[in-house]
Amino acid sequence: MEIKKAAMAGTLESSDAQVTVEPGSGTIELSIESSVIHQFGKQIRATILEALGRLEVESAKVTVIDKGALDCTLKARVECAVYRSNDMTENLPWGGVIR
Amino acid sequence: MINAVGREIPKEVLKATGKEAFKGAYAYDNYEYTKAAPRARAMMDPRRSKMVENIHEALVKCEIRDGMTISFHHHFREGDYVVNMVMEEIHKMGIKGLTICASSLGKANDPIVPYIDDGTIVGIQSSGVRGKIGEAISTGRLRDLAIMRSHGGRVRAIESGEVHIDIAFIGAPTCDEYGNMRAYGGKSDCGVLSYAMVDAQYADKVVAITDCLAPFPNIPASISMTQVDFVCVVDEIGNPAKIATGAAKPTTDVRKIMMADYCTQFVINTPYFKEGFSYQTGVGGASIASTISLGKIMEERGIHMGLGLGGITTPMCNLLAKGLINKIVDTQDFDMGAIESIKSNPNHIEISASEYADPFNKGAYVNKLDFVILASLEVDVNFNCNVVVGSDGMITGAQGGHPDTAAGAKCTIVIAPLLQGRIPAICTKVTTVTTPGETVDVVITDYGIAINPRRQDLIECMKDVKLPFCTIEELRDKAYAIVGEPDPVQFGDRVVGIIESRDGTILDVVREIKEYEFAE
Incomplete structure (x- = not known):
């Protein structure tokens, strides 16, 4: 999917993450800030990249401010932000690329 | 070497501290040792007063100098004013290289962090630290190894002479002009003075700091006049309302x-x-x-x-x-x-x-x-x-x-x-x-x-x-x-603190914190 415009999902509440996607310049430019970076930095990055990969996002600037969210939450926030950047809020592919 | 809880204690740390690695929780049972003793000054002349005008005069009369070890208690917890007040005055006098031996330090003591950075304070021995002091130690800004001791371990360290206190500053809710201290009955009550008792017994000089000068004799005393050199009256020693903040919270969870x-x-x-x-x-x-x-x-x-x-x-x-x-x-x-x-x-x-x-x-x-x-x-x-x-x-x-x-x-x-x-x-x-x-x-x-x-x-x-x-x-x-x-956690190499077991051996070390790096 193409990131058509900047979009955001999630909050800065504890156990949530705020994910912002912006149009990129041909690559994934990922920045992660996390309250649990020491213990889960690797997992957070892998989860975000996997979710982007499944949505076939290849060019984006992605900013994650994580407050200790579980992987399922991170994945949901990424998906939501990507679809919002395409103005898609209905008829989402549940059970397709969103699973 | 690997100690009894499976932790690697670096040889350099054992050498630098002269301590041994932890051998088990009861390894020192029945251990025989000689107690340390303070250097005291006789008070014979009944016309001599223990009262001093302010903290500055107390410090001068205690002959404070570079490299000393000074002590505090933490009965006021997050409402403590004494540590900051004394340290500010010491800083003004330009004294350097002090070690603080406190029963504990909390966020209320954040204002002393600049004194760590400028070398006024080079050592901290405490039950623990929170807030900015913890950050300062973890980021390697304290010159010496921080020593974390349990409440019992602190008494042991003082009694056995492992740490010698030059001057003890004891915030007392009430005190008379001869140094009898009590923990309530004043305007800033903390209830007990338990942690400060060993300081009064083993420090060379003892300064009582109070905001409520009581008539003599202020008894039964938590800490007796027989252990006190000077008495200083200040405006406020602490805020009891803040004792219950920090660690102590009731729950509805x-x-x-x-x-x-x-x-x-x-x-x-x-x-x-x-x-x-x-x-x-x-x-x-x-x-x-x-x-x-x-x-x-x-x-x-x-x-x-x-x-x-x-x-x-x-x-x-x-x-x-x-x-x-x-x-x-x-x-x-x-x-x-x-x-x-x-x-x-x-x-x-x-x-x-x-x-x-x-x-x-x-x-x-x-x-x-x-x-x-x-x-x-x-x-x-x-x-x-x-x-x-x-x-x-x-x-x-x-x-x-x-x-x-x-x-x-x-x-x-x-x-x-x-x-x-x-x-x-x-x-x-x-x-x-x-x-x-x-x-x-x-x-x-x-x-x-x-x-x-x-x-x-x-x-x-x-x-x-x-x-x-x-x-x-x-x-x-x-x-x-x-x-x-x-x-x-990815730590740096430098050891910044030790966790001392109750018996004075090393249970674990704390290393300098390092910025997180993604492994490629």
Whole structure:
């Protein structure tokens, strides 16, 4: 999917993450800030990249401010932000690329 | 070398400190030693006054100089003014290279951090540190190794001469002109002066700092005039309303209340729950809630607590007032209710930190405990606890009486929610060992209860009890199944602090924190 415009999902509440996607310049430019970076930095990055990969996002600037969210939450926030950047809020592919 | 809790203690640290690696919680039982003694000055001339105009004059008369060790108590917790007040004056005088030996330091003492950065303070020895002082140590800004000691361990270190205090500054809610100090009756009451008693006994110079000068004789005194050199009156020594902030919080969290109920069910099914039992809780929300739920059962069954020990909170005092506790023996008041209780209830009694927990005296109260209910940031599969270093590697807590009571009590129960956000409380290896697992008997979480396999007797007596028992490994696996397996914190190489065991050996080291890097 193409990131058509900047979009955001999630909050800065504890156990949530705020994910912002912006149009990129041909690559994934990922920045992660996390309250649990020491213990889960690797997992957070892998989860975000996997979710982007499944949505076939290849060019984006992605900013994650994580407050200790579980992987399922991170994945949901990424998906939501990507679809919002395409103005898609209905008829989402549940059970397709969103699973 | 690898010590008895499996931690690597670098040779350079053993060499630099002259300490040995931890050998086991009771390895020093029956150890013989000679106590240290202070250098004192005689007070013979009855016309000479102990009163000084201000902190500056006290410092001059105590002949403060570079490189000294000075001490403080933390009975005012987050409402303490004395440490900052004294340090500001010392800083103004240009004194450098001091070591602070405090019973504890909290966020209230954040203002002394610039004095760490400019070399006024080069050493810190404390039960623990929170806030910006913790950050300063963890980021390697303190020149010397920080030493974290339990409350009992601090008394031992002072008595054995491992640390020698040059000047003790003791904030006293009331004091007379000859130095008799009491912990209540003034405008800033803290209830007890337990931690400061050893300072008064072993420091070369003792300065009483009060905001309420009482008529002579101010007795019965917590600390006697026979140990005091100077008396200084200031505007305010602390804010008692802030004593209950920080560590001490009551709870309405249903998860914590559930764990408290598990704890009570466990306690009443042990053979130790009988008339005259002894008990201590920490100040975690669940620990306090467990006191309340245990009280109900004591009342129903007509069972009385013989001894309530420790850091005291209002729920314990309520049980005392109801006649369900025979004696409360108190080293620290965690809220206003506890301070009110010691003022008015003759069965609520102040003791010294030595009587409370010193492993090297001839018998401390902790050794007489049946139960202690504690909290912990992390517990590992060997039941080792960490209450000092955060899961992000930053020093952020205090040993307090955790290792002392765990070593003393017949049944040591640690309550910890399985997860704090994404951080698992039960893990394979704690970030830092601050209480050895051999002294921890039971871990209670919201997902299950694990009994230390060393305690087959407790496992046996819980055989028919309906509580969610499992192994500690199962608890860890449940946690990891939800949040994933955490990576160990990436530390730098430099050791910035040591976790001292009660007996003065090294339980673990704390390393400098490092910015997180993604491995490619």
